[in-house]
Amino acid sequence: xxxxxxxxxxxxxxxxxxxxxxxxxxxxxxxxxxxxxxxxxxxxxxxxxxxxxxxxxxxxxxxxxxxxxxxxxxxxxxxxxxxxxxxxxxxxxxxxxxxxxxxxxxxxxxxxxxxxxxxxxxxxxxxxxxxxxxxxxxxxxxxxxxxxxxxxxxxxxxxxxxxxxxxxxxxxxxxxxxxxxxxxxxxxxxxxxxxxxxxxxxxxxxxxxxxxxxxxxxxxxxxxxxxxxxxxxxxxxxxxxxxxxxxxxxxxxxxxxxxxxxxxxxxxxxxxxxxxxxxxxxxxxxx
Amino acid sequence: xxxxxxxxxxxxxxxxxxxxxxxxxxxxxxxxxxxxxxxxxxxxxxxxxxxxxxxxxxxxxxxxxxxxxxxxxxxxxxxxxxxxxxxxxxxxxxxxxxxxxxxxxxxxxxxxxxxxxxxxxxxxxxxxxxxxxxxxxxxxxxxxxxxxxxxxxxxxxxxxxxxxxxxxxxxxxxxxxxxxxxxxxxxxxxxxxxxxxxxxxxxxxxxxxxxxxxxxxxxxxxxxxxxxxxxxxxxxxxxxxxxxxxxxxxxxxxxxxxxxxxxxxxxxxxxxxxxxxxxxx
Numbered sequence: 001x002x003x004x005x006x007x008x009x010x011x012x013x014x015x016x017x018x019x020x021x022x023x024x025x026x027x028x029x030x031x032x033x034x035x036x037x038x039x040x041x042x043x044x045x046x047x048x049x050x051x052x053x054x055x056x057x058x059x060x061x062x063x064x065x066x067x068x069x070x071x072x073x074x075x076x077x078x079x080x081x082x083x084x085x086x087x088x089x090x091x092x093x094x095x096x097x098x099x100x101x102x103x104x105x106x107x108x109x110x111x112x113x114x115x116x117x118x119x120x121x122x123x124x125x126x127x128x129x130x131x132x133x134x135x136x137x138x139x140x141x142x143x144x145x146x147x148x149x150x151x152x153x154x155x156x157x158x159x160x161x162x163x164x165x166x167x168x169x170x171x172x173x174x175x176x177x178x179x180x181x182x183x184x185x186x187x188x189x190x191x192x193x194x195x196x197x198x199x200x201x202x203x204x205x206x207x208x209x210x211x212x213x214x215x216x217x218x219x220x221x222x223x224x225x226x227x228x229x230x231x232x233x234x235x236x237x238x239x240x241x242x243x244x245x246x247x248x249x250x251x252x253x254x255x256x257x258x259x260x261x262x263x264x265x266x267x268x269x270x271x272x273x274x275x276x277x278x279x280x281x282x283x284x285x286x287x
Numbered sequence: 288x289x290x291x292x293x294x295x296x297x298x299x300x301x302x303x304x305x306x307x308x309x310x311x312x313x314x315x316x317x318x319x320x321x322x323x324x325x326x327x328x329x330x331x332x333x334x335x336x337x338x339x340x341x342x343x344x345x346x347x348x349x350x351x352x353x354x355x356x357x358x359x360x361x362x363x364x365x366x367x368x369x370x371x372x373x374x375x376x377x378x379x380x381x382x383x384x385x386x387x388x389x390x391x392x393x394x395x396x397x398x399x400x401x402x403x404x405x406x407x408x409x410x411x412x413x414x415x416x417x418x419x420x421x422x423x424x425x426x427x428x429x430x431x432x433x434x435x436x437x438x439x440x441x442x443x444x445x446x447x448x449x450x451x452x453x454x455x456x457x458x459x460x461x462x463x464x465x466x467x468x469x470x471x472x473x474x475x476x477x478x479x480x481x482x483x484x485x486x487x488x489x490x491x492x493x494x495x496x497x498x499x500x501x502x503x504x505x506x507x508x509x510x511x512x513x514x515x516x517x518x519x520x521x522x523x524x525x526x527x528x529x530x531x532x533x534x535x536x537x538x539x540x541x542x543x544x545x546x547x548x549x550x551x552x553x554x555x556x557x558x559x560x561x562x563x564x565x566x567x568x
Contacts, residue, residue: 003474007385011378011445012401018442019408022419029418083303086296095555097300100307102551107544110505110520114527115314115540126313129329158306170558190292219412222505226524243414248510253418260415268410 030257048258057234058259061242062266068149068238069217072156077210079157080164081202085194088172098169105162113226116155117142120227145235148228152236155223160216164209171205172198203282211275218267239263311541318343318537325533343534347542355535357542360522364502365546366433367518371440372497376490378441379448384478386449387456388464402453408446413506416442424511431515439507444497451496455489456482488557495550502547519543 030048032041052058083101087094104112119125120141131137141147179201183193221240224230230237230245237245243263247256316331324330324337333339347357382405385391391398420439421430429435459482467477508518517525523539526532 004385004389004391006475007381007389007478008391008401011382011405011449014378015405015408015442015445018438019416021423022416025419025422026415079303082299086300097304098558099551099555100304102554103548104307106499106547106551108503108505108520108547110503111523111540111543112310114523114536115310117527118317118533118536119310119313124325124328126309126329126331158310166554166558173558215410218410221412221414222520225505226527240412240414243412244417247414247418256414257418260412263412264410264415267412268407271410 026257026260029254030261032254034254044254048255049262051255052258052262055259057237058239058242058262060234061237061239062263064149064236065218065220065238065240068153068156068220069214072153072160073210073213073217075153075157076161076164076213077206079161080168080209081206083161083165084169084172085198088169101165102162104159105166107159109159110222110226112159113155113223116151116158117227120151142228143232145232148232148236152223152227155227156217156220159223160213163213163216167205167209167212168202171202175201200283206282207275207278210278211271214271214274218271314537314541317533318535318541320534340534343532343536343538346532346535347538355522355526355539357519357522357539360517360519361543363433363516364508364519364543367436367440367516368498368501370433370437371444371501372494374437375441375444375448375497376494379445379493380452380483380486380490383449383452384456384482387453388461402449405446405449408442409450417506417510420507421510431512433516436508436511436516436518439511440501440504443504443507444501447496447500448493451493452486452489455486455492459485491553491557495554498550499547 028041031043031045033044033047034041087097087101120127122128122138122141122143125141127141128138131139139147141151175198179197180193183197188196219240220238221244224236224238224241225244228236230241234242240263243256243259246252246259313331316333317325319333319339319341320330320337321340321342327337330336347355349355386398386402391401424430424435424439427435429438463481463485464474464477467481468474472480503520505520505524508521509524512518512521520543523536523543526536526539
């Protein structure tokens with residue numbers, strides 16, 4: 001055994017040991033009609049996958065997931081960038097703001113969703129109460145399709161803007177000083193300095209941050225589970241939540257395995273394409 | 288900068304701060320209400336709009352039918368998260384150092400493929416693994432136990448540790464390793480005596496991310512435990528689904544989010560020194 005194996009193998013073997021069984025098992029089950037009440041696997045070939053293809057509720061949940069991720073991740077990126085720029089330079093009270101802005105990310109999503117649900121309560125919650133002072137409402141936050149979608153999106157933005165803020169501020173702090181000096185000598189104003197210096201320098205870390213957040217957003221489930229249970233109807237049902245219902249509520253394990261794997265493949269494909277597109281968009285041709 | 292720019296900046300900062308703080312203040316106020324104060328509509332200020340009571344807080348520690356046991360789930364969550372984070376951090380740091388400093392090759396598999404294997408675990412939606420994990424833990428009689436969850440959480444956290452630490456080690460100059468070896472250290476000795484002590488910033492970041500994702504996981508805790516090893520997030524959700532006692536719910540929520548919220552102070556300190564940057568690229 002070489003020295004380098006002393007470093008790598010413990011982690012690699014541990015992860016393989018934990019992860020290989022579940023993956024192989026999921027693939028096998030996806031070709032069977034197994035449900036938990038039965039004893040063994042009953043292979044049915046690709047029928048589960050054929051069913052996935054025709055399952056419009058699944059495709060709608062994917063579409064909804066895409067809309068929700070696109071909306072929330074974009075908002076998180078813009079807000080995170082603005083906030084990071086605002087506290088980047090030394091300023092009065094800067095530390096307090098920075099600590100405060102990180103806090104939501106450190107809190108348990110499912111626990112904060114419980115709180116947010118009481119905030120959005122239509123007759124007893126503060127959301128409608130405060131809006132009534134400015135003459136709006138009452139808004140059907142959780143009982144209408146659009147309201148529930150917006151509520152979930154707001155909570156996601158509240159929870160994860162700090163993650164963007166953290167990564168982007170870490171990036172800003174580590175930027176070299178020379179390009180900014182050069183821009184100042186050229187007499188560029190703050191707006192031009194941002195678009196011609198700051199933003200291009202931040203492109204690599206922006207791509208990293210966006211891709212990481214998209215990966216995490218694609219798994220959204222906790223918030224939906226607590227706040228709306230996918231409802232009203234299926235208005236906030238995301239892909240993970242739908243697979244959860246099929247697998248662990250209806251106990252159609254074989255079918256949910258087929259759904260999971262389809263979902264996984266689509267996710268990897270979509271994220272790869274998005275990462276490439278972002279690189280081209282933010283860095284230029286060479287990406 | 289002009290004065291109006293400064294004003295606009297502080298308005299933005301204060302506006303966002305209000306949005307961040309609001310649910311916490313609402314929960315704090317609600318945790319001191321009783322049934323009447325909740326059903327009377329939205330009320331915010333104790334003594335002014337409602338008469339505060341410590342009912343909600345006391346119910347978390349009371350025993351018997353009225354009591355909600357928060358101590359056991361809290362300790363369970365802490366044990367599982369800490370154990371899984373420590374193991375993941377130890378294994379992940381070694382692997383990250385190996386991948387950063389040595390070339391691996393097995394058939395067509397190269398370093399970048401191994402790194403991708405680790406990181407790709409983050410793409411995996413938990414739902415894909417939930418049922419097989421359930422069966423696997425049942426097979427080794429680890430369902431509803433601390434150890435069962437620790438095993439699953441290692442699969443969840445190890446990739447994070449590897450991912451953060453690889454980037455961090457890449458940012459430490461190789462000359463540091465070489466100098467240690469010239470001074471007579473073995474490669475393993477150089478790692479433990481020189482590199483590791485210089486990696487505090489990376490270890491803190493990786494450790495914090497492990498703690499955050501471990502403590503905050505709901506899905507695996509929800510599917511792989513029942514009564515023996517209930518974790519905090521699951522306990523609060525089961526409280527939520529019964530007749531909703533908003534006062535206990537709020538007190539419970541505040542207790543369960545406090546330990547990690549305190550971490551924000553540590554993160555900020557590392558960030559403003561610029562030492563997070565290495566760990567993030």
